Amino acid sequence: MRITGASLILFLLPGLALQAAAQEADLFNPYERPRNGPPLTNVFRKVELNWLFKKLQDPRHHVSARMPQFALTDDEVWDVMAYLESIATPAPVAPVWPSWSGKTEDEMTDEEWDAMFEVQELGKVVWRQARCTICHSVTGPAGRIGGFVDLRVGGIDLDMAGTKLRRDWLYAWIQEPKAYFLNTLMPRYRLSGEDVKALVEYILRDDSFRTGTAPEPEPETVETWAALDHPTRVAAGKKLIETTRCVVCHVISGIEELLELPNREPVPSEGTFEYLAYDLRCLTCHSIEGRGGSYAPDLTTVGSRLHEEWIAGFLAAPDMVRPLSQQMPKFGLTSEEARVAASYLAEQRRDSTVPEALPTELLSTEWIERGRETFDVLGCVACHSIGEGAGGLVGPDLTALGERMRTGYMRHHPKHPHSVNNYSQEPDFGLSNEDADALAAYLATKHR
Amino acid sequence: MRPRETRRGVIWLVLAAVLPLTAEGQDLIDRRQQARGSFLATPQGIYEHFCAHCHGDDATGGGRLWASELAPEPSSLVDTSLDGSALVSFITAGSAAAGRSNLCPPWGHTLPSTDINRLARYILSLRRAPASPAPGSSDQPRTNRFPWLLVTVLAGEVGLILRLRLRRKETANAIPEDPAVRG
Numbered sequence: 197m198r199i200t201g202a203s204l205i206l207f208l209l210p211g212l213a214l215q216a217a218a219q220e221a222d223l224f225n226p227y228e229r230p231r232n233g234p235p236l237t238n239v240f241r242k243v244e245l246n247w248l249f250k251k252l253q254d255p256r257h258h259v260s261a262r263m264p265q266f267a268l269t270d271d272e273v274w275d276v277m278a279y280l281e282s283i284a285t286p287a288p289v290a291p292v293w294p295s296w297s298g299k300t301e302d303e304m305t306d307e308e309w310d311a312m313f314e315v316q317e318l319g320k321v322v323w324r325q326a327r328c329t330i331c332h333s334v335t336g337p338a339g340r341i342g343g344f345v346d347l348r349v350g351g352i353d354l355d356m357a358g359t360k361l362r363r364d365w366l367y368a369w370i371q372e373p374k375a376y377f378l379n380t381l382m383p384r385y386r387l388s389g390e391d392v393k394a395l396v397e398y399i400l401r402d403d404s405f406r407t408g409t410a411p412e413p414e415p416e417t418v419e420t421w422a423a424l425d426h427p428t429r430v431a432a433g434k435k436l437i438e439t440t441r442c443v444v445c446h447v448i449s450g451i452e453e454l455l456e457l458p459n460r461e462p463v464p465s466e467g468t469f470e471y472l473a474y475d476l477r478c479l480t481c482h483s484i485e486g487r488g489g490s491y492a493p494d495l496t497t498v499g500s501r502l503h504e505e506w507i508a509g510f511l512a513a514p515d516m517v518r519p520l521s522q523q524m525p526k527f528g529l530t531s532e533e534a535r536v537a538a539s540y541l542a543e544q545r546r547d548s549t550v551p552e553a554l555p556t557e558l559l560s561t562e563w564i565e566r567g568r569e570t571f572d573v574l575g576c577v578a579c580h581s582i583g584e585g586a587g588g589l590v591g592p593d594l595t596a597l598g599e600r601m602r603t604g605y606m607r608h609h610p611k612h613p614h615s616v617n618n619y620s621q622e623p624d625f626g627l628s629n630e631d632a633d634a635l636a637a638y639l640a641t642k643h644r
Numbered sequence: 645m646r647p648r649e650t651r652r653g654v655i656w657l658v659l660a661a662v663l664p665l666t667a668e669g670q671d672l673i674d675r676r677q678q679a680r681g682s683f684l685a686t687p688q689g690i691y692e693h694f695c696a697h698c699h700g701d702d703a704t705g706g707g708r709l710w711a712s713e714l715a716p717e718p719s720s721l722v723d724t725s726l727d728g729s730a731l732v733s734f735i736t737a738g739s740a741a742a743g744r745s746n747l748c749p750p751w752g753h754t755l756p757s758t759d760i761n762r763l764a765r766y767i768l769s770l771r772r773a774p775a776s777p778a779p780g781s782s783d784q785p786r787t788n789r790f791p792w793l794l795v796t797v798l799a800g801e802v803g804l805i806l807r808l809r810l811r812r813k814e815t816a817n818a819i820p821e822d823p824a825v826r827g
Contacts, residue, residue: 573746578711579711588697588711614754619683619684619693623753
């Protein structure tokens with residue numbers, strides 16, 4: 197058999213065309229970042245010194261860390277710390293904390309304790325509404341919870357956050373994560389200063405964040421800290437960091453030129469969906485055209501599934517859709533931001549195989565009645581509830597489905613229940629076209 | 645590169661380009677994607693993903709939070725009296741086809757039959773009192789043992805024979821390579 201160049205190109209062409217289509221959307225993929233470790237330039241502002249010492253001495257001290265064991269001697273650890281201290285830049289202006297914030301609970305007066313308790317309770321609410329446990333895990337009284345998304349980076353458990361992090365840094369971090377770590381997966385929540393302060397108080401005081409053993413500073417350690425800025429130590433530390441190749445994972449100023457990587461993603465212009473996806477790190481959980489995570493629903497064709505108004509309302513104030521799965525975090529988007537995202541998703545993310553809307557003749561009483569029968573016969577209530585009747589909680593409530601879902605997709609979905617989510621628990625009933633149409637007519641009508 | 649190697653390379657290239665477009669290739673890709681959902685790799689994973697909402701992780705039924713309001717309540721699978729083939733057809737065609745309520749949907753269009761068979765076997769293994777074999781039957785353990793030793797020895801033999809044959813072929817091929825013959 198002779199294979200000519202022309203026939204080869206003909207064979208390859210469809211594959212190349214598919215490749216080109218896949219690259220079309222220019223969205224920030226949080227999983228494609230150049231370095232996996234956090235930057236260390238200002239680590240002195242971030243963590244308590246005894247914690248940093250312990251971490252360098254024994255990286256496995258932290259539960260989910262991926263840092264290799266470098267077997268540094270205590271003296272070498274001091275050298276590295278001396279260099280890290282020498283490169284730290286001045287801290288941004290710190291917020292004003294209440295007078296009791298530095299005290300332990302025993303040192304507080306009763307009034308101070310009451311004030312602290314109130315703030316801490318608010319912080320707990322913020323923590324829950326922000327759904328921090330989707331990514332972060334903590335070990336509470338009921339055992340380990342959270343960390344549901346496989347982020348493919350280590351060190352995101354907060355077991356020791358309460359003993360490790362510095363108050364001012366934590367405040368600045370939650371306000372503006374990318375100011376400290378440009379390629380972080382952490383979204384920027386639109387929280388008020390008071391909410392962030394409350395969240396900081398909750399993290400620094402609650403027992404869930406104090407599970408790990410906090411290394412106590414010893415007297416001679418305190419003395420060594422005082423002498424850290426000695427030039428010989430700084431030079432030795434720099435040498436150690438260079439030879440240990442810390443810059444493969446971390447950004448460390450003064451050394452990063454050893455391994456120059458594009459550290460700055462092109463920031464999309466504000467007021468676009470691309471900017472929101474970059475700022476909120478949507479693709480940590482959602483995916484679009486195969487890029488991003490698999491924790492939350494795929495958004496590639498969401499415009500054919502959901503109404504634009506519903507998406508906008510949901511993004512501004514996320515509500516429950518599937519009662520027993522994790523809910524979307526409350527990012528605190530403005531209605532303008534929610535509108536921008538909704539119009540992009542509704543207009544750009546379409547699937548041409550999904551019909552636009554139901555033909556009007558399907559909305560007749562006979563079709564709706566037939567749909568009701570189909571719904572009953574199939575036993576859909578095992579997973580869905582509708583109207584007043586009782587039903588299962590596995591799938592979404594279908595009472596006001598018409599407000600959320602486009603009618604065309606109601607017709608498409610029962611016939612192709614796995615077209616969006618391969619692993620959906622919804623069974624394929626092998627429905628006929630008429631049954632799917634009747635079901636759509638029934639679901640499109642209001643039930644309350 | 646010799647022409648034969650080039651041709652082989654081209655054939656591989658063409659195969660790599662065409663494979664995703666064929667039905668079989670698509671099937672292969674689908675199976676790979678399936679494999680990524682490691683929670684569906686074992687029958688227990690399939691059970692936990694599709695069945696445990698209603699029947700519970702321990703298969704005692706009752707519905708837990710997800711389906712506790714259903715009437716009738718999801719049944720216990722550890723007390724089921726169905727045998728293997730009845731269970732397979734129950735899962736495939738749903739509870740309504742078996743003359744019960746319609747709340748357990750048919751899974752025949754969703755899961756491949758191999759998965760349904762494995763699932764049925766898994767559910768039978770959860771049964772409280774094993775129906776068979778009768779206690780004291782002595783041949784049960786012996787049949788379960790796979791003859792690993794025999795397989796290993798046989799594989800070694802086959803490998804040896806293949807190697808010998810390959811070497812013989814090489815020596816046979818070496819004769820025409822002789823410059824005198826070629827010239």
